[in-house]
Amino acid sequence: MSALVWTLLIPAVGAVLLALLPSQRLGALVNVVLSAAGLAAALYLAWTVLDGGEVGGGQFYVDAFNVYLIALTALVGLSTALFSRPYMTHEAAIGRITPLRMRLYHASFQGFLFTMLLALSTNNLGVLWVALEGATLATVLLVSLYRTPESVEAAWKYFILCGVGIAQALFGTVLLYFAAARVIGQPEQALLWSVLHAHAGQLEPAVMAIAFVFLLVGYGTKVGLVPLHNWLPDAHSEGPTPMSAVLSGLLLNVALYAVVRVKMLTDGALAAGVGHTPQLAGHLMMGFGLLSFIVAGLFLHRQRDIKRLFSYSSIEHMGLMTFAFGVGGPLATFGALLHMTVHSLTKSALFITVGHASQVAGTQAIDRIRGLIRTQPTVGWGLLVGSVAIAGFPPFGVFTSEFLLLTATMQSWPWLTVPLLLGLAIAFAGLFRHLQPMVFGEPPPGQLPIATSLAPVAVHLGLVLWLGLAIPGFLARWFDQATRLITGSGLL
């Protein structure tokens, strides 16, 4: 329990501390130190949970499923903090940002990490909603950090669309509570996920079905599911790049986590009810997921902004994961969990390199970024290797998880493998038609290397490569425990 307290306390206190700290240089350093401490606490928590089973049961509940996301969140938080130090110093040096806004940035960064960790570790579905809305509030002022008309527009869109979207999720939560209050005596217990899960079979299926639709639409907006995705490319492209890295690497995962948690409850209720489609939740997720996957793949082709390009790639991958969780079954779920991990590692690494690439070129426009590999080989190669990994080439981990997903689909929905393969090909082509000239082309005269921090990129891509070559035994058992929790039966 103490590990959990530390995991939550460090970013919460950190946000306040950084808001009060006037020095920019010190702020960046403290941000890194806090994130490192947070990672240590999260790893300790993970070790406790894997060793001795789930922690908590009151307002907090950590099992194998969310603890791995907590560890992942803390890891991506640390590497992004490491990257943001030189990146934001450069932004301040070229005068895009004032000291006061830098303070806002650092405080919001830790605040955002806190909301993510709270959303993951809470047992109360109401608090989960509060934390996800809190994540929007913590990041919305960062999207408009540069105060350009575009960034203000992106932030406004992000605020309104996510606010309205997530309001649907609150309505779903109220309906869920309505169904639960009829079964569970104490009102204080009726929103606790572990209690609800134990009583899932008794929940009124008609209400649960409506509640799930609202929850899927609400949290689905945050996952970036088509057609609720409009905010995502804007928010990713206009804010500072470290923000894009954590939005893509963390926020989308946590929103999907919320959907999966309520799906588990809905499945339990519908399976017990008579006269309902027990697979309703799964089918809805498959539909939304597949649509997002295909549409985002097509949109990759017409992007002109490098950060928009990779944010569409995030929508595509989130669609794939939603689809996989919808298919259900141990194999698909194992694949989806693995895909969540490798996607957030690869995508945050990619956004880090993209941030450096756009600083080298001085622009985010794809057709003006040229010849990275000649100007600064580390950035060029980072971008190339990262894109190869995200496109699902062997031997990287994304290939492994996508292969598992395809196998699972072939088992249960053979004809759906066709659109899946087609979508993968479309997305691959969409990425590489833009990537090739950016990496290999002729650099414009006067393009100079900049100070970078590519160690996190190397670590992330190294991990993804490792996961692709051989998943270490303890990690496989970890995923298997989570799979068992979600589907009832393990893979190993």
Added chain:
Amino acid sequence: MSGYLQLPLLEQAILTLAALVLVSSFALLAQSRVVATIHVFAWQGVLLALTTALVASDSGLYHLYLSAALTLVLKALFIPWLLVRQARRLGILRDFDAVLRPGVTLLAAGAVVIFCYAVAQPVERFSRTLTHDAIALSLAVVMLGMLMLVTRRKAITQVVGFMALENGLFFAAVTATHGMPMVVELGIAFDVLVAAIIFGIFFFHIRDSIDTLDVDQLNRLSESDR
């Protein structure tokens, strides 16, 4: 509403107030003056607080009195005060925000209410008249808030729409389930408060970047070719 007259007097009063909340949503939708919109919104907050207090005395759940007080302070006083203050500082308090095709908008709103009753139909089978109507009505308030968001052009009236939507959610929680657990309710109130303050800051960002508060002008980012 067939069982309306069989209900105890207190529940009849709750239902009547619930209907008035919906009426105030219609009023919001049709109102074109900025200052009047904010005033209607404040009255909606008052109605909401009253409903909550009545539900509290009907159910004997005392924590609901706290929610009622919280609503009164936040939704009926603080947020309207903040909005009026920002509107005055921006000099748009007396402006008009013309409603796009008011007739069509109100007809659409009527259709939305019917749709919400249809959605709430499955709940009816195992609940009392009060809950069924309350879920339908609160869903309607949520949907009308969304309708207001899409039919308005000024940032400030869009924010009122957003907050009215939030009112609908709160209303659902109070009438259908006698409120949420306290920790959740406090969390939601905190989020709404922070959101209101950030919106207040945003008005200035928008005006500084595009010299107007018509969010129509926020149209640089899109996927269509220009």
